[in-house]
Amino acid sequence: MVNALNAASAQEMDCVQVFTKNQRQWKAKPLVDEEVDLWVSTLKKMEWDGTNRTVSHNSYLVNLASPESDSQIKSIELQREEIERCERLHIPFLVSHPGARLGSPRKRGEPNELEEPISKEEIAGLQRIVSAMDQIHGDLAGYKTMTCLETTVGSGTNLGYDFRHLGWIRENVCEPSRIGFCFDTCHVTAGGYDMTTTKKASQVLQQFEDAAGLQNIKVFHFNDSIGQVGSRLDRHAHIGAGTCGLSCFKAILGHPLFEDVPKILETSKEDNEKGISMDVVNISKLRKMAKLAKKSR
Numbered sequence: 001m002v003n004a005l006n007a008a009s010a011q012e013m014d015c016v017q018v019f020t021k022n023q024r025q026w027k028a029k030p031l032v033d034e035e036v037d038l039w040v041s042t043l044k045k046m047e048w049d050g051t052n053r054t055v056s057h058n059s060y061l062v063n064l065a066s067p068e069s070d071s072q073i074k075s076i077e078l079q080r081e082e083i084e085r086c087e088r089l090h091i092p093f094l095v096s097h098p099g100a101r102l103g104s105p106r107k108r109g110e111p112n113e114l115e116e117p118i119s120k121e122e123i124a125g126l127q128r129i130v131s132a133m134d135q136i137h138g139d140l141a142g143y144k145t146m147t148c149l150e151t152t153v154g155s156g157t158n159l160g161y162d163f164r165h166l167g168w169i170r171e172n173v174c175e176p177s178r179i180g181f182c183f184d185t186c187h188v189t190a191g192g193y194d195m196t197t198t199k200k201a202s203q204v205l206q207q208f209e210d211a212a213g214l215q216n217i218k219v220f221h222f223n224d225s226i227g228q229v230g231s232r233l234d235r236h237a238h239i240g241a242g243t244c245g246l247s248c249f250k251a252i253l254g255h256p257l258f259e260d261v262p263k264i265l266e267t268s269k270e271d272n273e274k275g276i277s278m279d280v281v282n283i284s285k286l287r288k289m290a291k292l293a294k295k296s297r
Contacts, residue, residue, distance in 0.1 A: 001035060001089075005042045011280060015262035017055040017095070017219075020085040026061060026078060031085060039089055049090055055148075055219050055262055056089075058082045058096040064132040065099030065125035065159055072132065075099075079147075080136050086145040093218050093262070095148045095182045098160035098169065101125030105157065111230050112154045112161050112192045118168070125159050130172045137175045148218050150182040153190040153227075153234045161191040161232075167212035180218035183208070184266075185225070185252075186237075189244045192230035196245035205251060220252060220263040222286065238267050239282045249286060254293030 001018060008016040021028035043049040059082065062075045079096065086094050103121045118126075133147065149169060154161030170179045188195070188204070195201035208214055224242030227233025240246060252258055265282055272281055 002038050002042050005039070005046065005048075009046060011277070011283075013279075013283065015053040015055065015264065017057055017262075017264040017266075018091075019059075020056050020082065020089060020091070021059065023057065023059045024061065025059075026074060028081070031088060036088055043090060052092055052218070052260065052262055054089075054091045055093045055095060055264060056082070056086050056091045058094055060097070062096065063099040064096075064129045065101050067102055067124070067128065072128065076132050076135060079132070080139055083136065083140055083143060083145050083147070087140075087143050092145060093148050093180065093182075094145055095150050095219055095221075097152060097158070098149050098165065099125065099129055100157045101128075101159055102157055106154075109232075112232065114162055114192050118162065118164060121157075122159060122165070123168075125157075126165060126168050127172070129159070129169055133169070133179065134174050137173070137178055143178075146178055146180045146218060148180040148182040150221070151184050151187045151191065153187050153232045154192075155232050155234055161187075163193075163208045163211035170212065170216065179216075181212060181216050182219040182221060183217050183252075184221035184223060185244050185248050186221070186223035186242070187234065189225040189229055189242075189248065190227040190231050190233050190235075192232075194229045195248035195251065196229070196243070198247045198251065201245070201247045201251035205255070214255075214257055217258065217261060220258070220261060221266050222249065222252075222263045222282075223266050236267050238278055239265075239285050246289070250289050250293055253286065253290040254297065256297070 004016050004018045062079050064075050066072050149166050152158045152160040159165050166181050170176045193204045195204050223236035224244045226235035226237045
């Protein structure tokens, strides 16, 4: 795992996101003491220990919204393990997909109804997430790692495409201070929130403020979107090469509340025609935007 820190340092990144285990398997080998010690000592050497610069992403298999008992039990056990691993590695934020409610399927291409009341099936799914998180928090009393529920495109029966879903969960858990959010720019766009102009981007941030609180965003995923606004297509593009609009990124980079919030790229890892890593290209674009945004405050 320490290779992720070394790569981040070599590319002069300010933060990094990792998986602490294989994200597509239920079982994982326990963390090895020597690897944990190396990770923590490297964090200290980089002066990242005790900061918000490291983020983990949970397993894609976890579905805390599942109505199926066996799946729910396995998901709770795995999510608990994910938090335990982060705690041991001094990782403050664990990004987690809220989950899929299952039940009645949605039609392909059907848009998300962001202005309509949350459906009964969705409320039931959200309540299952709340119950699961309350159980996990009770089992892991005093742990510092925060679960950051991620915005989604709303594919299938996935919850989290509506900002109100995230706010509902945080409002109803017993320990809301242990729940934060991850704002994924691709997911928000494909989910139906239009940030393609300065005015629209500001309005979307206000919608999040009203539904879930901007101060609760602890992580950003900075990805442009291949799919159109409201397409419910979860496909990432390089910064400026998709449909989010540069105004989307500028609105976030220029907001004083987000200056120290980690911003993670989940764009494809290839080199451009000049042999330069696209991570480096994307970060350069974002840093230029950040400088201009700060000047215009």
